[in-house]
Amino acid sequence: MRDTAPHAAAPGRRTLLGRTGALGAALALPGLPGCSAGPESTIDFGGADGPDRTLTAVVGYGNDGSWDPTQTASAFSMAANHHIYEGLLDTDPVTREPYAALATRVPADPYATVWPFTLRAGATFHDGVPVTADDVLFVFGRILDPGTETLVKGFFATWLKEVRKVDARTVELVLAFPFPDGLSRLTLAKIMPRHVFSRPGAWEDAVRGRAIGSGPYRQAAHHPKSNTVLEAYDGYNGPRRAAFRRMNWLTIVDAAPRVARISGASAGAQLSDNIPYANIGRLRGGGLTVAGGAGMNNLFLMFNTRHKPFDDVRVRQALRYAVDSRQLVRVALKGHGTPASSFLNEAHPDHRRATTVYDHDPERAKALLRAAGVRGLRVDLTSVNVSWVVDCLPTLKASWDAIGVRTTLSPQETTAVFTRLDQGRDYQVVAAASNPNQFGLDADLILRYNYGPANLWMRYARWAGHPVARRLFRLMDRATREPDPGRRRAMLQDCLDVVAEQAVLYPVVHNELMTAWDPRLLTGLRAQPYPGINLLRARWV
Structure with missing residues (x-):
């Protein structure tokens, strides 16, 4: 959870931004629609019924931390990034077993010292630009660069020697020694568009909340200290398609209003993480599933x-x-x-x-x-x-x-x-x-x-x-x-x-961390043993 984290050699402005993501108002960044503040920032978008209704979720942690996937330990932004971005491989949120995400398959031999990956045909970023091997090299180049301060460097630098481009859709990861645990760590290297984040100031934009990936959901609006809206990306052709047309994730750090938001007949949200232990019985009595991890x-x-x-x-x-x-x-x-x-x-x-x-x-x-x-x-x-x-x-x-x-x-x-x-x-x-x-x-x-x-x-x-x-x-x-x-x-x-x-x-x-949801409305949910939520396998009942 945040609730902290990076890996860095010396303090500096980027480190400070990466740790705290201290923001004032909502973002208004190029290529990030709907990022204006306003009274609508926490409403439940969409109708109450039908397959296109909005899912409203409550996350019990702040959404004003860094959104840079190479840098963040924010529970809110990490959870959202798993829906917005993809790694070559991603992992099941509970078992952490790796599965092919942007890549077409998991390497057959986890003990090999060269892992080849072919990118999924037709994969595009949320601005419609195709994902290429250059984007993969761009992200791993940042992670392995000894002069760049990132949190995830500490999870890769000891065993990953280099990443080589074979052709426009194929890369090879060259390991310093056999390291099978590295397969599950590839989900931490979210592939980001080089044409967006190689521009001057773009990493600072990522810290502040700009997020453009190739995952099943695109960031439609971001209001620090309030909420973030995710919408299904129609161009996504990967293994875990969006089940919700629109999701409104509210950040509510204080326990009482968080519980109130999912309680009663007029509950404004369908699920919440970080459930206080004292409220478990009452929520279960109201028909909610409350499960721990x-x-x-x-x-x-x-x-x-x-x-x-x-x-x-x-x-x-x-x-x-x-x-x-x-x-x-x-x-x-x-x-x-x-x-x-x-x-x-x-x-x-x-x-x-x-x-x-x-x-x-x-x-x-x-x-x-x-x-x-x-x-x-x-x-x-x-x-x-x-x-x-x-x-x-x-x-x-x-x-x-x-x-x-x-x-x-x-x-x-x-x-x-x-x-x-x-x-x-x-x-x-x-x-x-x-x-x-x-x-x-x-x-x-x-x-x-x-x-x-x-x-x-x-x-x-x-x-x-x-x-x-x-x-x-x-x-x-x-x-x-x-x-x-x-x-x-x-x-x-x-x-x-x-x-x-x-x-x-x-x-x-x-x-134990507790998550609550309404089983009359949602299925496919599992409680995570870490902060945040993952809705890539969830759907409406």
Whole structure:
């Protein structure tokens, strides 16, 4: 989820725009119709009945983050981009199995070091221009360019050596070593039109919301902090055709109005993600389906390791042992979560209980603080304002207060928190939500999402230069290159043990995300274990 993310070597204007996407009014960009502000920005377009009626969906996250597919970690824009753009391969939103999207087939041998791809005949972008191999090279060139700051670079640069053009509709991906997990990662390389985004200033336009792809839906209107409208693209000839003529996606971050929008006989929307746990029973009683997806979604704590005393691992561990995570699950999450026993959630196939597990142990926490020579500690806990994260804050404060740590809670808008981090401003501890499953399921990807040596998370934590961090990064690289699956898994688990012990950026709980929809109107929906929605297989009843 946003709720953050990029991969970059140094802060700058593009990085800041890419992280926060801070916008004022609605966009008015060339080639982006309907992008004017106005009172119609959140109405439910279309009639109430018939196959051409508008689907109205509520997304519980902001739509004012970056829309650049190579850069964004915004839950809203990533979900929308999966409908607007295509990769050579895309993945099922739940199983994450790859399927042919812009390419005509999945490579037969995932262990090969050259993967050939032929583009789908007749594929066009939403402005009618044909998709060609040059567009593929354009996007991968940006991703692999060492001088370009993108989030997705960290998911490709270790194993993808180059992309070669064979002819106008054929490319070859050349791998540095066999890496079968790379097939599912190709959905992160959304193919964008070179003739649009190679122009001066075009990447900034993408950050602000301009989106032109080859997928089944085109962006018809975009109103930051309000809504985005998607329309079926009649020129689409791929495998997952649009089932809705028009979709109006509303962004409603606050829990109460989000629930109200899908409640009752006059509900203004047919589905919503990010359902508060306290509302599940009432919504089910009103005839809605409410389903959960358990995965890597988590509440994490991140420490500024250059702000004393958080440079001392004993202090970080003390604050982790102090947290009553089981009480947090019971009270704030209403049972829809699990205390972290690893960086990976317990249902992950590569999960192994970490050598350091932060079970609630206030006496151990006090002893660690004494050993570190820390007395009278005061902590300012900065947090994002995601509704379920805010619900967790009182338990965090009570846990730290109980060991004599005077705690101040500072919840802020998510964009404000990460703007502050992007600017390199000082902080002590941040509590926020994260979910690497937005990008994929494999353990290497999940680890690199937060612990890539040059990504923003490590810059935020100021830890990348630490000797333990440098040893961790070397072990991660060796694990990525390890050809034996069993050995590779063990090496990655060893990396996760280091991450657990150091407690620089680490989950407190993994929680279940809830999605609600009206089964009398919609079918083909499945709850995702990460923020956002995917309607590529959904349809009207």
